[in-house]
Amino acid sequence: MTDKTVLTxxxxxxxxxxxxxxxxxxxGDQVEFVIENDVVKLVPIHSKLDECFGRVKPKRKPEDFKKIREAxxxxxAKEVLKEV
Incomplete structure (x- = not known):
């Protein structure tokens, strides 16, 4: 598949x-431009949080979302460091 566009x-x-x-x-989705040799690829960045949203039920309410987000x-960050 090919398509073209204009740079503004x-x-x-x-x-x-x-x-x-x-x-x-x-x-609102994010994409990444990956350069390989003489080719630039447009790659979607899918959020693991979005994919898993709602799968885990809270143990107690109210949840401390600040602590959860930090965890x-x-x-x-550990996963990213493994990939580097």
């Missing part, structure tokens, strides 16, 4: 509907 004066591009649907991109951020 602000150095922005529009991703066509065909490509957005193919990559399952929604407004999740630490685990994500």
């Amino acid at each position: 004066l602000k150095s922005q591009i529009t991703i066509s509907k065909k490509i957005r649907e193919f990559l399952n991109l929604k407004p 999740i951020e630490k685990e994500v």
Whole structure:
């Protein structure tokens, strides 16, 4: 599949509907540009948090979401360090 777009004066591009649907991109999603040899690839960044949202039921209410977020951020950082 190929498609083309125009670079605006602000150095922005529009991703066509065909490509957005193919990559399952929604407004607010993040993408990454990966350079391999002479080719630039557009890769969607899918959030592991979004994929798992709602799967875990709280043990007690109210939850301390600040502590939960800190714990999740630490685990994500560990995963990122493993990939580097």
